[in-house]
Amino acid sequence: MKFLCIGCDAVMDYVERRLPGDGTMAVVYACPACGKETAMLANPMETRLVSGLGIEVGGRSVPPEPLELVRSSVEGLEERAEGVAEAAPPRPGGVRWSEDARERLMAVPSFVRGMVKRIYGEYAAERGIEEITPEIMDRARSELGLEGM
Amino acid sequence: MSGGSERRRIRTYHEVADPGAESVVGQVVEQRRRLRERLAGVGRLVAVGSGKGGVGKSAISANVAAALAASGRAVGALDADLDGPSLARMLGARGGLARGDSGFRPARGAAGVGVVSMDLLVAEGAPVRWRGPEEHRFAWQSVIETGALREFLSDVEWGALDVLVLDLPPGTEKLARLIDLVGSPDAVLIVTTPSEAARHVVAKSARFLEDAGVREVGLVANMATWSCPHCGVAEPLFAADGARRLARDSGLELWAEVPFDPRIAADTDEGMPIVLSAPERPAARSLAALAERVAAP
Numbered sequence: 385m386k387f388l389c390i391g392c393d394a395v396m397d398y399v400e401r402r403l404p405g406d407g408t409m410a411v412v413y414a415c416p417a418c419g420k421e422t423a424m425l426a427n428p429m430e431t432r433l434v435s436g437l438g439i440e441v442g443g444r445s446v447p448p449e450p451l452e453l454v455r456s457s458v459e460g461l462e463e464r465a466e467g468v469a470e471a472a473p474p475r476p477g478g479v480r481w482s483e484d485a486r487e488r489l490m491a492v493p494s495f496v497r498g499m500v501k502r503i504y505g506e507y508a509a510e511r512g513i514e515e516i517t518p519e520i521m522d523r524a525r526s527e528l529g530l531e532g533m
Numbered sequence: 534m535s536g537g538s539e540r541r542r543i544r545t546y547h548e549v550a551d552p553g554a555e556s557v558v559g560q561v562v563e564q565r566r567r568l569r570e571r572l573a574g575v576g577r578l579v580a581v582g583s584g585k586g587g588v589g590k591s592a593i594s595a596n597v598a599a600a601l602a603a604s605g606r607a608v609g610a611l612d613a614d615l616d617g618p619s620l621a622r623m624l625g626a627r628g629g630l631a632r633g634d635s636g637f638r639p640a641r642g643a644a645g646v647g648v649v650s651m652d653l654l655v656a657e658g659a660p661v662r663w664r665g666p667e668e669h670r671f672a673w674q675s676v677i678e679t680g681a682l683r684e685f686l687s688d689v690e691w692g693a694l695d696v697l698v699l700d701l702p703p704g705t706e707k708l709a710r711l712i713d714l715v716g717s718p719d720a721v722l723i724v725t726t727p728s729e730a731a732r733h734v735v736a737k738s739a740r741f742l743e744d745a746g747v748r749e750v751g752l753v754a755n756m757a758t759w760s761c762p763h764c765g766v767a768e769p770l771f772a773a774d775g776a777r778r779l780a781r782d783s784g785l786e787l788w789a790e791v792p793f794d795p796r797i798a799a800d801t802d803e804g805m806p807i808v809l810s811a812p813e814r815p816a817a818r819s820l821a822a823l824a825e826r827v828a829a830p
Contacts (some may be wrong), residue, residue: 386551390543395551407666428666429673436676438564438683443556450636450688453680454654459662517727 385420389415396422398442402524405492407431411441435496446506479508480515488518503528562796568687568715571636575609575697577719579827580711584738585731586703589755590724592801593791593820594700595623595643597722599806600824601645606695609639612650613682613711614702616661620649629653636688643809649689651681679710686715687825705738712745720749720827722788725779726756727771732779739783751788752780753823756790760815767792767815789823792816 387396396413399421403409405430414421426434434441438453455461482490492500507524508516572578581594598610612620621627624642630653631638639647651661653775663674663676689699699718703706709720723741725735754776758767770793780787791797794816800807805818808824 385548385557386549388544388549391542394547398556410694429669432665432673433676436673436680437561439557439560441557444560450632451630451684452688453677454651454684456721457664457681458651458655459664460656460659512742 385424387413387424389418391415391420393416394418401440401442403431405498409441411433435499437519446503449502452499452502456496479505479513482515482517485516485518485521488521548720549646558679564683564687566598568683571687571689571691572715574691575692576695577828578699578715579698579720579722580699580700580701580708580718581722581724582708582711582738583703583724583731584734584736588703588724588726588731588735589791589797590703591619591623591700591808592756592797593722593724593753593823594621595801595807596797596806596817596820597824597827598646598696598698599624599643600808600821601696601698601828602646603809604824604828606828607693608645609649609691609694609697611641611685611689611697611699612648612652613685613699615678615681615709616649617702618650618652618661620700621648621652622804623801623806624648626650626653627804630689633690636690638690643805647691647694649685661759665681679714682710683714705741708738708741709745712747715747717747721747722751722753722756722827723785723822724753725776727754727769727774727776732776736779736783739779739785750785751775751823751826752783752785755788756793757790760792760794763774777798787821788826791819791823 388394389396390482392415394415396415399412399414401409401411409426409431409510411424411426412421413424425494436453436457438448484508489501504524507528508520513520579597581590581597583590591612594610598608598667602608610620610624612618614620621640621642624646626640626642626646626648628640630640631650637649639649640653640799642648655661663677665673699711701711708721723735723738723742725731739750756770757771757776760767769783775788776787780783792815794807794813794814796814797807797816800810808820811817812821
């Protein structure tokens with residue numbers, strides 16, 4: 385899918401992607417010539433289709449995790465897979481989640497929760513943060529453009 | 534569009550170069566690269582499928598995989614039936630999938646077969662419930678199931694294998710999905726029973742594979758005969774001879790006629806395929822011969 389500013393005959397640039405938390409997605413594009421912005425709004429089915437392809441509009445912020453799609457798409461699997469992962473040797477950069485951060489994470493729709501958790505986890509690991517708190521989540525959301533997560 | 538006599542020109546998709554769209558294409562290309570890289574260590578990719586359900590695909594898959602492993606080959610078995618997984622149980626693989634350095638490690642089943650199945654991930658007895666909106670479930674679920682199959686192939690540390698057996702769910706379209714993902718498998722086993730109903734449905738799978746240009750396709754007639762436990766005389770189990778007729782009509786080679794043996798089901802229920810538990814029985818011998826045929830074209 386490409387966005388064209390008809391007036392300028394210019395390909396619009398990707399600006400940001402937002403997941404407001406209701407299963408929908410908004411992707412903002414802007415014309416590099418006139419600056420006009422437009423948002424593509426995807427309904428839950430369309431959003432799920434895109435995530436089912438294992439791609440991220442605008443490019444991936446972090447590389448895919450093994451079985452990422454499977455683990456985030458089947459009910460109960462994320463928790464079980466985490467149990468398996470915990471049984472394995474600890475990975476470098478492993479981080480803790482505070483209780484209130486976990487609570488906030490649970491408000492994210494279940495079918496994208498695994499992906500969201502991974503993004504925050506990698507954000508913290510890359511910066512040497514040992515515990516993810518709501519404040520860290522806010523900071524990551526702002527820096528990574530993850531509004532709604 | 535305008536109301537005037539001149540229609541303004543809008544460049545077409547292919548006329549527009551867009552780095553943003555290319556990043557999406559790039560992600561797909563990267564997925565394909567990972568898949569190719571992972572499967573580079575697989576000597577032969579063998580799919581077991583059928584247009585018809587209930588013909589014994591998983592039991593055939595489990596026995597072929599176990600027989601090959603018992604002969605000293607390195608074998609993997611992937612249960613591509615995501616919604617009705619049974620292969621892990623049939624091969625006696627238990628527990629979950631442990632995390633390795635570059636993916637998840639297969640569980641070990643009978644004769645050392647490396648097994649991956651949704652059954653090894655979901656809790657015991659829990660159905661597979663896909664997360665997503667109820668509306669248009671058919672559309673997104675199909676995409677996700679294909680993506681899940683891709684991940685099971687590319688995100689598992691299969692290692693160097695002589696043979697990777699893929700147990701597909703019923704339906705000709707499942708063969709099509711697999712070919713979309715990995716291209717033509719080295720061999721496809723089409724499983725049927727001698728019944729006319731099965732022949733009718735399975736003939737469509739055979740036709741599809743021919744059209745898709747799959748070079749090695751073997752027909753497997755499951756439950757072909759029944760042997761009297763007292764005198765040993767083998768009789769046809771079905772009145773029809775659909776499998777042989779299918780072979781005749783389609784030009785497919787009949788690679789095996791597996792006699793009905795209640796121990797096939799009983800032993801795979803226990804996680805010990807009959808090729809290992811009772812290799813002297815006719816059904817086991819037929820399955821072991823099929824495995825050799827699969828491994829050495």
